[in-house]
Amino acid sequence: MSxxxxxxxxxYMQLALSLAQxxxxxxxxxxxxxxxxxxxxxxxxxxxxxxxxxGNTHAEQCCLIKLAEQHGVxxxxxxxxxxxxxxxxxxxEPCSKRLSGNLPCxxxxxxxxxxxxxxxxxxxxxxTFVTENTGRKSLQDAGIPVVHVEGLxxxxxxxxxxxxxxx
Numbered sequence: 001m002s003x004x005x006x007x008x009x010x011x012y013m014q015l016a017l018s019l020a021q022x023x024x025x026x027x028x029x030x031x032x033x034x035x036x037x038x039x040x041x042x043x044x045x046x047x048x049x050x051x052x053x054x055g056n057t058h059a060e061q062c063c064l065i066k067l068a069e070q071h072g073v074x075x076x077x078x079x080x081x082x083x084x085x086x087x088x089x090x091x092x093e094p095c096s097k098r099l100s101g102n103l104p105c106x107x108x109x110x111x112x113x114x115x116x117x118x119x120x121x122x123x124x125x126x127x128t129f130v131t132e133n134t135g136r137k138s139l140q141d142a143g144i145p146v147v148h149v150e151g152l153x154x155x156x157x158x159x160x161x162x163x164x165x166x167x
Contacts, residue, residue, distance in 0.1 A: 006042045012089040013122050013149040015047070017156055020059070020091050023050040025163025032092045032160060034059035036067065039085040039117065046070070060094055060105040064112075075108070079115045086115055091122040091156045093146070096135040106135040113142045120147050122156040 004011040012035050019033030029050055036046045048062030057065070067082070068075040088094075094105035109116055119139055136146045 004042070004044075009089070009120055009147070009149045010151060012037060012087075013091065013120065013152055015044075016059075016089045016091045017122065017152060017159060019047055019049040020156070020159045023052070023059075026051075027163055027165050029056075029163075030092050030160040031162060032059040032090060034063045034088065034090040036063050036116075037087045037089065038083045039087055040083055045082070045086070056098075056100040056102060058095060058098075058102075058105050060088065060090055060108060061102070063088075064108055076111060079112050082112070082115050084115055085117050086112070087118045087120060088116050089120045089149070091152075092160055093121045093124045094119065094135045094139070096138060104135070106138050109139060109144065110142055113144055116144060118145050118147055120149050122149055122152050123160070124148075 016033035016035045020031045023031035025031060031050050033049045035044055038045050046063040046067040048059045050059050051057055052062040053065055064075050064078060068078055071081045073081055088109060094109055096104050096106045098104050109119060139146050
């Protein structure tokens with residue numbers, strides 16, 4: 001994997017987009033990629049994409065499950081073993097509601113408040129499946145800034161909605 005320069009948000013988002021492209025196109029999911037970075041060392045700790053792991057898994061969820069397995073702890077206890085300055089890059093805003101009944105990605109990120117310092121997003125969630133995603137507000141209310149990384153919106157939306165039935 002090529003080295004990404006510290007603070008090169010677009011390069012991390014491009015990596016997340018390349019991960020999203022691995023996700024199988026389906027009419028009921030967005031294809032999303034996520035990258036978790038240790039800001040102290042600029043090391044990529046985990047990556048994930050929609051449906052990478054069994055079940056109806058989201059990109060952020062896959063990132064955190066893989067990291068929990070790597071550290072031998074339940075996902076709920078990740079904050080105990082992770083570095084204290086992380087950034088999450090995700091092509092689409094983390095979900096605030098899961099129609100499948102799974103824990104929303106925003107709640108997964110909020111468990112790491114104080115560890116995940118910033119969430120970088122390529123696009124805000126379109127209102128195709130859930131109207132009024134409150135993810136951004138929930139994160140910001142918890143002191144986690146949500147920063148839009150500009151310039152890849154058209155590519156992200158095209159990848160995210162591949163497999164959707166066009167009306």
